[in-house]
Amino acid sequence: MYIILLATMLVDLDHLFAHPIFDPDRGSIGFHFLHSYYAIAVYFLMLFFKGNIRIIGIGLLFHMLTDFQDFYFWHH
Incomplete structure (x- = not known):
């Protein structure tokens, strides 16, 4: 399960399609296509399946939560 949760960080590969790749004044949520x-909503629906799909959904939702809080609560 730990490896699956770590693998959900690969969702950040969508940052490579943005210009610039990193912008400290831009939040990921709602901007990058895998953070849309x-x-x-798809990640949330994954919670209703059994097995690894549910674990992946949990990991992706935690990733979105941390991206959200990182930008909106700690951004200066």
């Missing part, structure tokens, strides 16, 4: 609200 539609993608988050």
Whole structure:
């Protein structure tokens, strides 16, 4: 399970399609396609499946939560 949760960090590969790749004044949520609200809805629906799909959904939702709080609560 630990490896699966670590692998969900690969969702950040969508940052490579942005220009610039990193912008400290830009939040990931709602900007990158794997961080879109539609993608988050799919990650939520993954919670209703059994097995590894559920674990992946949990990992992706935690990733979205940490991206959200990182930008909106700690950004200066």
